[in-house]
Each structure stands twice: as C-alpha cells, then as structure tokens.
Amino acid sequence: MLLDLSKLFGRSKNSKDLAKERLKLVLIHDRANVSPQFLEMVKGEIIKVISNYMDVDEDSLDIQMTRTRSEEGDRIVPALVANIPIKSVKNSGK
C-alpha cells in the first residue's frame, strides 16, 4: 500500500528504470574505452575544423563511441556520435 501511494505521487521509480539508467552510463565509459587519448585526439581535430566556420561550445562538446543500425538496417555497426553545441556561425562560413 505504501508503495502504491508513493507511486501515485510520482516519487518512486521502478528498479528497472534505475537499472537501465545505470547501464547506459556505465556502457558509455566501457564503449569509449577505445582509449581516452584517441577520443581526445579526434575531438581536438573536429574542433579545429569546425572552428573555421562557427563558434562552438568546447566545454559541452560530447563525443562517444556507440553502436547503431546500419542504413540498410540489416546489421549493427559502430558509430561515432558527436554532439557539438554551436554558439554562432562565422560570417566567412555563410
């Protein structure tokens, strides 16, 4: 009864959601284990190129190794996912 009440007030979370959340976080680290230096190098080069055209938020730039379904959707391929927040686009780039 207590459990149901707390659910009703939206306070408790299913333990499976907790499991999923924790797994996703730990896998980001596991998968990025290509070697942190390698990812840092890639990150540095990407920033260098993009900076020629736009101002990016280097601090919140996020780059990860993950997996995704291929274009044809028939197999799983490794993917490099980069989230690069843009502050502004430079005039020379327009």
Add this chain to the structure above:
Amino acid sequence: MSEVIVITSGKGGVGKTTTTANIGTGLALQGKKVVLIDTDIGLRNLDVVMGLENRIVYDLVDVIEGNCRLKQALIKDKRFEGLHLVPAAQTRDKSAVNPEGMISLCEELRKEFDYILVDCPAGIEQGFKNAIAGADRAIVVTTPEVSAVRDADRIIGLLEANDLRDQRLLINRVRPDMVKRGDMMSIDDIIDILAIDLIGVVPDDEKIIISTNKGEPAVTDNKSLAGEAYRGIARRIMGEDVPILNLQEEDGLMFKIKRFFGIKVN
C-alpha cells in the same frame, strides 16, 4: 552446408552450457547432425548437463594434441539421433588449446555435421579466443541483470573486433511477473541498450534445474515453457520464421487457474 556457432556471454552463470545443450538437442530433434564442443577446459560441465559424463574416454585436448583420432573423442548420444559431444579436458588448462587448433578441428567437423555448437567458457581470455576462432556465427547469452548485460555488451564489441559480425542475442531467465511490475528490464529495454538482433527469450523455469539434475535437456520436455522456448530457437537457427515465445501468456488462462487454486505464480 554446415555452420559453426559459438555460444558465449562474458559473464559466468548466465546459462551458456544449458543453452548449448538445449539448442543442440533441439537441432538434433529436427533431424540435423549436430556436434557440441565443450571448450571450458578445466571446468567441463556440458557432459553432466547432457548426462554423458560416464562415457568420456578422450577429450578435446586429446584430439588437438593428436593423442587420438577425432572419431574416438566423439561421444554419440544414443537418445537423440545425430547428436554428438566432444568433451573438454578436466585436468588441463586453457593454454592446452590454441585458435589454430580450434579452426582446424571445426573444419574437420564441418565435413560430418550440419551444426557445430561451441560452448565458450566465461571470461575474455584465451578460452574465449579459442572458442570463437572457428565460428561463423555467435549467440550471445545474457540475463536481464545489469552485470550480465554489461558483459554482453563487451562481448559484442570483442566479437566485432574479431570480425564475427553475425551475432544474435538470447535473453535467459526472464521473469514476466517481475518485468510486468517494473522490477526487471524487458526484452525491449535490453535490445535497446545492446542494439543486436534477438534469437530468442527463455523464461526462468524450475524445470531447467530438474532436467539438469537428470541429465536430460529441457528441450525434450513438452510441458516445460523453457523447453518450448528452446525448440523455437533451434528452428530459428535453421532459418525458420518462428514467433518469439510470448511470455505474457502468463496473464492468460493458466495464470488465472494457478491463482484461483492459490498456486504461487513465479
């Protein structure tokens, strides 16, 4: 055309050996010629799960080292036409086998058998490398637990790094009641995280322990839900289009009958 399939998981105790025994027996029941190879040297178990422990004379290491002919190490399962076992050595360690030895053994077995199932040891060291060396396909076994899913993810990455890209996921020991109340990750949750195709789902079934006690794979038990799941998986491996077992059927009539009689629904 024959296929070498490795059954692997990373984590120990998720049911690799039980899976190998049941899928292998399931394939034999479908009329296929099947051989099971136990590569867990030093910790052999496939023989007891299959109930063939009293028939071992030669083992995998004897074959690889040339102490006997391959035929002499093949234990024929008299209960199921076409089913054979190559047991692991118990008094040696993983270094007694190398990937080259496994590749040539698999090539040799391809001439005789439709399916060669390789039961992989836990871990990612030598034993794992040996087990995957000759394989065309992999079945990654996991359970709906954080630790098992994490290790499965690592194994998927390692298989890919070794160019073994034909991988399918088997989710073992699913408890529909726990999934329903949100205390166990669902099939979709796990597929979402691992991004790999499913070969099947096996419910947590006490019949598995009973059948292991007897040395008779549950796949032969028509009353066992896990057995039914394994029969479907065997047919899916053969390329048949069999729907994944719907575990939510527990909600149906059986569930109500069990509850009506006050039987604990696990």
